[in-house]
Amino acid sequence: xxxxxxxxxxxxxxxxxxxxxxxxxxxxxxCALFATSCADACSAEAMxxxxxxxxxxxxxxxxxxxxxxxxxxxxxxxxxxxxxLSACMxxxxxxxxxxxxxxxxxxxxxxxxxxxxxxxxxxxxxxxH
Amino acid sequence: xxxxxxxxxxxxxxxxxxxxxxxxxxxxxxCALFATSCADACSAEAMxxxxxxxxxxxxxxxxxxxxxxxxxxxxxxxxxxxxxLSACMxxxxxxxxxxxxxxxxxxxxxxxxxxxxxxxxxxxxxxxH
Amino acid sequence: xxxxxxxxxxxxxxxxxxxxxxxxxxxxxxCALFATSCADACSAEAMxxxxxxxxxxxxxxxxxxxxxxxxxxxxxxxxxxxxxLSACMxxxxxxxxxxxxxxxxxxxxxxxxxxxxxxxxxxxxxxxH
Amino acid sequence: xxxxxxxxxxxxxxxxxxxxxxxxxxxxxxCALFATSCADACSAEAMxxxxxxxxxxxxxxxxxxxxxxxxxxxxxxxxxxxxxLSACMxxxxxxxxxxxxxxxxxxxxxxxxxxxxxxxxxxxxxxxH
Numbered sequence: 001x002x003x004x005x006x007x008x009x010x011x012x013x014x015x016x017x018x019x020x021x022x023x024x025x026x027x028x029x030x031c032a033l034f035a036t037s038c039a040d041a042c043s044a045e046a047m048x049x050x051x052x053x054x055x056x057x058x059x060x061x062x063x064x065x066x067x068x069x070x071x072x073x074x075x076x077x078x079x080x081x082x083x084x085l086s087a088c089m090x091x092x093x094x095x096x097x098x099x100x101x102x103x104x105x106x107x108x109x110x111x112x113x114x115x116x117x118x119x120x121x122x123x124x125x126x127x128x129h
Numbered sequence: 130x131x132x133x134x135x136x137x138x139x140x141x142x143x144x145x146x147x148x149x150x151x152x153x154x155x156x157x158x159x160c161a162l163f164a165t166s167c168a169d170a171c172s173a174e175a176m177x178x179x180x181x182x183x184x185x186x187x188x189x190x191x192x193x194x195x196x197x198x199x200x201x202x203x204x205x206x207x208x209x210x211x212x213x214l215s216a217c218m219x220x221x222x223x224x225x226x227x228x229x230x231x232x233x234x235x236x237x238x239x240x241x242x243x244x245x246x247x248x249x250x251x252x253x254x255x256x257x258h
Numbered sequence: 259x260x261x262x263x264x265x266x267x268x269x270x271x272x273x274x275x276x277x278x279x280x281x282x283x284x285x286x287x288x289c290a291l292f293a294t295s296c297a298d299a300c301s302a303e304a305m306x307x308x309x310x311x312x313x314x315x316x317x318x319x320x321x322x323x324x325x326x327x328x329x330x331x332x333x334x335x336x337x338x339x340x341x342x343l344s345a346c347m348x349x350x351x352x353x354x355x356x357x358x359x360x361x362x363x364x365x366x367x368x369x370x371x372x373x374x375x376x377x378x379x380x381x382x383x384x385x386x387h
Numbered sequence: 388x389x390x391x392x393x394x395x396x397x398x399x400x401x402x403x404x405x406x407x408x409x410x411x412x413x414x415x416x417x418c419a420l421f422a423t424s425c426a427d428a429c430s431a432e433a434m435x436x437x438x439x440x441x442x443x444x445x446x447x448x449x450x451x452x453x454x455x456x457x458x459x460x461x462x463x464x465x466x467x468x469x470x471x472l473s474a475c476m477x478x479x480x481x482x483x484x485x486x487x488x489x490x491x492x493x494x495x496x497x498x499x500x501x502x503x504x505x506x507x508x509x510x511x512x513x514x515x516h
Binding site: 308309311312313315316317319320322323326327330332333334335337338339341342344345348349352 | 437438440441442444445446448449451452455456459461462463464466467468470471473474477478481
Binding site for chain 3: 130132134135136138140155156158159161162163165166167169170172173174189197200201202203234238239
């Protein structure tokens with residue numbers, strides 16, 4: 001169940017995936033699910049978590065798009081990859097800052113995942129021309 | 130079936146939607162479906178359309194995220210909205226340029242929708258602080 | 259900006275879209291955005307709307323998938339289309355019932371859209387073998 | 388980076404996730420990315436892979452929805468979860484059968500992931516009332 005291995009099987013990849021890009025795809029995928037889960041948990045908390053629900057749902061949508069775009073290897077699409085990975089890096093930073101404000105374990109875990117994903121997006125962006 | 134009317138019913142909107150933002154949400158939604166359809170049609174054409182398939186699929190993913198983020202009104206999320214609408218504007222420009230290269234009616238219609246969506250994203254971005 | 263027209267430009271469609279399928283794709287797309295908007299509005303209401311938030315978000319995810327699958331025309335995929343359109347019909351019924359319980363205009367509009375989408379899915383399903 | 392752990396942090400979960408549901412969510416997420424990758428690789432192959440591209444893209448859309456719905460824990464939504472997990476199980480079976488027809492490593496890996504996801508959906512469905 002390795003995203004990197006799957007990507008390396010693309011006929012143009014010849015067995016070699018762009019490792020930072022594959023990691024960004026995998027972590028954007030995880031971050032989309034973590035932020036979906038955090039928004040869901042926030043909506044069930046007793047206090048008003050509406051800002052965090054909003055931010056997590058937005059972050060999940062951006063990460064879902066980033067994961068799919070970063071996974072694709074066909075043809076040249078550097079400008080497209082740059083656009084969505086930059087947005088994903090920003091979205092994850094914004095979501096981590098919001099989640100850091102709250103004293104819930106799910107917010108802490110979501111913030112950690114967001115920072116990891118933002119770092120991976122930055123490293124993947126550095127591999128583009 | 131008006132996206133603008135639906136958004137205006139948000140408790141904080143008090144009946145007044147941000148019109149350019151509502152239009153961007155609606156057209157990003159349409160553009161997601163048009164690019165999905167164009168990628169599908171391209172995969173059924175006799176000639177090699179792999180670059181256009183890739184670009185349209187990526188554009189559809191970015192537009193899907195942009196439509197959802199632009200629709201939400203709860204709390205303050207300007208930085209998030211700016212990140213994904215900028216990415217969507219870029220994605221639509223890239224997709225329009227790619228589709229313009231091909232002599233298929235579905236590519237022409239997709240390019241028109243992409244340019245419309247890019248324009249609407251720019252106008253929606255201008256309403257942010 | 260006609261989904262039906264776009265679908266009819268597929269090389270295998272020869273200018274003739276499956277009209278009920280095109281309508282289901284379009285309305286599933288709208289329903290995804292309306293349910294996204296309703297969940298967002300619900301999260302900003304003063305009372306506890308957590309069940310409705312959950313149901314609307316789930317419905318939006320199912321409708322997003324249904325819209326994309328119903329849009330594609332390439333190759334034979336009736337069993338796949340049947341699976342997701344059936345799920346979409348169910349999801350829209352469930353969401354309409356939940357939204358009907360609440361005295362908010364956004365819930366009323368979302369419920370109306372859900373019922374319309376469920377009807378269109380049923381009619382599109384009837385065109386499959 | 389454990390989906391199960393994240394889900395268990397929901398305030399209503401009290402530390403105990405529904406393990407088969409968490410596994411279905413995780414594997415539907417992976418399957419969405421594997422099928423996205425397989426469709427992309429298929430579009431770059433020399434031979435006509437249009438049926439497999441279509442099926443993989445559809446499967447990815449259904450899996451993306453299933454992963455998000457299965458992740459949510461708030462409120463009661465068994466009928467909704469049943470609808471999309473059943474569709475996901477069907478979609479994964481259909482995609483595995485299609486991928487089995489092709490002699491590409493990416494198709495083989497995608498088929499394996501699809502079968503795993505279909506099995507997990509069936510086990511998650513068995514936990515519903």
